[in-house]
Amino acid sequence: MKPALLINQVVQKVRAEGGRMTAQRRVILEALVAHPGHPTADEIFASVRRVDPSINLSTVYRTLRWLEENGFVAPRWFEDDHRRERFDPLTGTHTSGEHFHFRCRVCNRIIEFDEPLLAEVCAAFEQRSGARVESAALVLYGVCARCR
Amino acid sequence: MKPALLINQVVQKVRAEGGRMTAQRRVILEALVAHPGHPTADEIFASVRRVDPSINLSTVYRTLRWLEENGFVAPRWFEDDHRRERFDPLTGTHTSGEHFHFRCRVCNRIIEFDEPLLAEVCAAFEQRSGARVESAALVLYGVCARCR
DNA sequence: AAGATTGATGCAAATCGTTTGCATTTAACT
């Protein structure tokens, strides 16, 4: 459903920026790709440590920030643990403003969906208010099918 | 449009809970009522200090938490400064799940709206996924009419 | 293939918003 973010693309971009493809970055990327859903920095850190225990948390953060700045992941926050940043690997299958999240309060899983009505909601608001809408974040909270 | 949260109601609730109506709480409440939009704790703190410079920031937090637990305000986070908690005075004019926010990235103002389509979006998602939706948070980001 | 260059790392300390423990104050009861 959601094709994995391709490591090759990242390598290419790193080099294009005059950066270096380090062992740490490779491990972090692999952890991110392998992770289902929207991991936090220390979930990634935990995976990464199993492969190379010498990797530091700040390296994980720096790598995730780099990925964010270069459009490979997007930061997300959800109302329950709103302080922990979560990283949403971007795949190009849906662009920002066109998809939303559902978070199950039982299993904490996050489900991603496209929602055509959302565009209408934005358009309606623009008309009514005179504002220009540039992006939208919709999060639904509840209990997923599996947990009911 | 948005009727102010009534101090009398709070006083009533405080007493019902066996609590005390202190001078500090009164000042904080007045600051909150006087504040347009969705202030942060230290915006409230700043207002409050002008009236009584001896009030402490932790008292502001404790009071806001109490208001939150008793349904007088709701906590909100927006993507730009996602770390700062904002306090949304609840008025009973619209209930949770039925209203959303627009945030202007120029003036940082937050505009609140009801949006009937949102209920449809939730219903559509429930049908499609089998999940039960309990609440929804929709935030639009862009430039408001005044700032264009 | 060895050396130079400079970007990335590990570590520890800093940051920022929010919370907490505790001794003291004070609102509301008697």
Place this chain on the structure above:
DNA sequence: AGTTAAATGCAAACGATTTGCATCAATCTT
């Protein structure tokens, strides 16, 4: 007025993220 427990002020703790800096190592040079 005196009692008592809730609320305060203060300072210290917190948890997630960031930063400065000395060191390490990918890539470029030769």
